[in-house]
Structure formats: C-alpha cells, structure tokens
Amino acid sequence: MKTAIKGGRIVLPDRFVDGAALLFDEKITDVISDDEITSDTRVIDAENGVVVPGFVDIHVHGGGGYDFLDEAPEATPSILKTHLSHGTTSLLATTLTCPDEILYRGVGKLGREIERGFAPGECEILGLHLEGPYFSSAAKGAQAIRKQKIPTLDELEKLYTLAKGHIVRFDGAPELPEMDLFARWTKEKGILASIGHSGANAETALEYYKKGFSHITHMYCSTTTEHKEGQVVHGGIIEAAYLEDGFRVELIGDGKHIPRETMLLVFKIKGVDSTMLVTDAMRAAGTDVTESILGEKETGTRVIVEDGVAKLPDRSSFAGSVATMDVCLRTAVRYGIPLVDAVKSCTLTPARTVGFGGRKGSLEKGKDADIVILDRELNVRRVFARGKEAN
Numbered sequence: 543m544k545t546a547i548k549g550g551r552i553v554l555p556d557r558f559v560d561g562a563a564l565l566f567d568e569k570i571t572d573v574i575s576d577d578e579i580t581s582d583t584r585v586i587d588a589e590n591g592v593v594v595p596g597f598v599d600i601h602v603h604g605g606g607g608y609d610f611l612d613e614a615p616e617a618t619p620s621i622l623k624t625h626l627s628h629g630t631t632s633l634l635a636t637t638l639t640c641p642d643e644i645l646y647r648g649v650g651k652l653g654r655e656i657e658r659g660f661a662p663g664e665c666e667i668l669g670l671h672l673e674g675p676y677f678s679s680a681a682k683g684a685q686a687i688r689k690q691k692i693p694t695l696d697e698l699e700k701l702y703t704l705a706k707g708h709i710v711r712f713d714g715a716p717e718l719p720e721m722d723l724f725a726r727w728t729k730e731k732g733i734l735a736s737i738g739h740s741g742a743n744a745e746t747a748l749e750y751y752k753k754g755f756s757h758i759t760h761m762y763c764s765t766t767t768e769h770k771e772g773q774v775v776h777g778g779i780i781e782a783a784y785l786e787d788g789f790r791v792e793l794i795g796d797g798k799h800i801p802r803e804t805m806l807l808v809f810k811i812k813g814v815d816s817t818m819l820v821t822d823a824m825r826a827a828g829t830d831v832t833e834s835i836l837g838e839k840e841t842g843t844r845v846i847v848e849d850g851v852a853k854l855p856d857r858s859s860f861a862g863s864v865a866t867m868d869v870c871l872r873t874a875v876r877y878g879i880p881l882v883d884a885v886k887s888c889t890l891t892p893a894r895t896v897g898f899g900g901r902k903g904s905l906e907k908g909k910d911a912d913i914v915i916l917d918r919e920l921n922v923r924r925v926f927a928r929g930k931e932a933n
C-alpha cells in the first residue's frame with residue numbers, strides 16, 4: 543500500500559518544498575501535490591515538521607551501551623535500534639584498533655550479520671568500516687595502539703574473508719611501511735581508502751591520493767597540519783585535503799570535536815558534495831552513563847562521559863563522541879550551515895562516498911524509502927526504514 547507524508551517541509555538534495563506530499567512504498571515513488579493523493583493512499587501528517595532522508599552514518603562504533611566488537615548477540619541489534627531511533631537508517635559498522643583476536647572475532651561476527659540482512663523497519667548495516675589497525679602511534683588519539691602494525695597481504699585477505707567481502711571502507715596511515723600494498727589492495731577490492739590517525743605530511747597525503755586514498759577520517763582530529771620535520775616546514779593532511787579537490791572529508795558533528803568556525807571553513811572550501819558529518823559514536827551514545835569503555839568490552843579503554851562527550855579519564859584527549867546523527871544535523875544548522883546542505887552532509891554525501899548513492903541518501907524516485915520526520919527544532923519524531931515505520 544502506498545503512503546503519503548504531507549503537511550511538512552520536504553528536503554530534496556538541492557532545495558526544499560513546502561505544501562507537497564512524499565509518496566512511497568518500500569521505495570520513494572514521487573513528490574506530488576496534496577490534491578494528487580488518491581483515496582487508496584495512507585496519509586501521514588508531518589504536523590508542520592521537516593521531512594528528510596534517513597541519516598547515513600559512515601563512522602560509528604556503537605551506542606545503547608554496546609560496541610560493534612562486543613561478542614554479545616544483543617550488541618548489534620541494540621546499537622542499530624539506538625541509532626535508528628535518532629534517524630539513522632543505514633550505517634557502516636566501525637571497528638577500532640584492538641588485539642588481533644578481538645578484531646578477527648568482531649569482523650567475522652559482523653560479516654555474518656551483514657550476510658543475514660536487515661528487515662524493512664530496521665537500520666541497515668551497509669558494510670564494515672575498519673578504522674585501523676594500520677595506524678601511526680604518533681597520531682593514535684584515543685585508539686589503543688599496543689604495537690605498530692603494518693599491512694601484509696595475508697592479513698588483508700584474512701580480514702576480507704572473515705567479513706565475507708563486506709568491507710566498504712578501510713582507514714590507514716599512509717606514511718607506514720607497506721602502504722603501497724594496502725593502497726593497491728583496497729583499490730582492487732573497490733574499498734574506500736581513507737587517511738586516518740596519521741602523522742603524514744602533505745606531500746605523502748597527496749602522493750597517496752594518487753595511489754587511491756580519497757577520504758580523510760575525522761578531519762582536524764588526529765590529522766596533521768603545518769609542522770616542522772627537523773629544520774624543514776611541511777604542510778599536513780589538512781592542507782592536502784584542501785588542495786586536492788578529489789579528497790572528501792568527514793567531520794565529527796557532535797558540536798564538541800569541531801568548533802563552529804572550523805566547520806564553516808571546511809564547508810566553504812570543500813563544499814557540501816565533499817564534506818560529510820559522522821558521529822564516530824562509541825557505546826555510550828544514546829545512554830546517560832558517566833563512565834564507559836571505548837572499544838570492545840573486555841579489552842577496551844576506560845573512559846568518562848561528561849559535557850556530552852567521552853574523554854580519557856585524565857581528560858588529555860576526547861575518546862569518541864556520544865552523538866547520534868540528529869545531533870550532527872542540529873549542530874550544523876546551529877553553526878549556520880543552510881538546512882538543505884546540512885541535511886545533504888548527513889545523507890547523500892556520505893551515501894555517495896561509500897558507493898550507496900544509487901539507493902540511499904535522498905528523497906528521490908526509486909531510492910529506498912528511508913525517511914525521517916523531524917519537528918521544526920529538528921528533533922526526530924518518526925522514522926521509516928525501507929518503507930516500514932520503526933517501532
């Protein structure tokens with residue numbers, strides 16, 4: 543049966559329309575005028591709210607008290623439910639650096655869960671995002687790097703097999719040894735390679751752009767800028783990201799990691815088609831705990847949660863966000879990003895970046911009916927995932 547949402551502001555990729563109706567079944571059918579709604583259509587009143595595509599979070603570790611690496615069978619459903627209730631209808635499940643056996647176990651588990659699939663009305667995992675383990679200990683942020691790992695073909699293939707081929711994104715530090723191998727391998731598999739937790743200078747970042755790295759992991763967090771190496775000044779990853787139009791960048795949109803002026807600057811220089819917001823949320827997202835664990839339950843790092851962000855106990859570093867995507871949208875709008883662009887940076891731009899732009903990220907004909915009804919303050923009211931309302 544067809545459903546129409548009317549009485550709201552419908553946000554399309556390049557504009558919004560008022561006084562129209564969004565028609566869908568499992569897919570978006572059309573945007574029509576109210577008087578075109580036929581009598582056999584179920585009508586939902588948006589109550590003067592804002593109708594946007596379901597959010598696409600391409601960097602998220604957990605929520606609702608669980609991390610994707612946790613062994614507990616309730617971990618993944620709890621995380622998906624938590625983020626779905628805040629408007630995220632699809633995401634990449636993100637791993638972080640941890641002992642090898644925990645990573646292998648987690649990747650295997652997630653590979654099987656993705657293979658099983660997700661029902662309409664559920665948040666969908668589009669694939670895996672491996673954040674590490676090939677990171678620079680000099681730029682580890684809150685990631686626990688016990689010993690420096692470098693890529694080997696054996697380990698890459700092992701991870702790919704465990705994931706049943708569902709690796710969509712892989713972050714690494716290009717200045718490490720064997721990153722040519724990593725770049726060739728990700729390219730051959732069609733995996734998005736991203737520069738993250740890296741101490742690379744601008745020359746290295748640009749060189750590896752040519753080799754296939756096209757994304758910057760949480761820009762301004764564990765990324766380099768202008769610095770001295772010996773007596774010589776170098777640009778950093780940030781300068782490379784601005785210089786090379788082909789780099790797309792993500793910002794943690796929790797309103798804590800990135801100041802207003804920095805977010806505005808990135809949108810101004812890179813543009814909304816190359817700038818996206820992510821939560822980078824850890825397990826405490828969607829809870830009200832004050833203490834938590836970053837990473838897998840048994841082996842992770844103890845952290846505190848205060849002022850709406852996770853921190854290492856000595857407060858020396860943030861340890862991940864506790865945001866959900868609706869928080870990211872509200873942050874961007876509060877900072878002065880126009881509504882249509884703010885929505886795009888939480889939906890279509892990330893969907894395209896990870897190769898799902900044909901099916902996700904906008905309220906356009908033929909796409910999955912992933913729809914969020916927000917009130918005028920951009921709080922989530924109702925969520926539809928592939929046409930079915932979340933309960």
Ligand SMILES: [Zn+2]
Pocket residue numbers: 601603636638673822
């Ligand atoms: Zn992360």
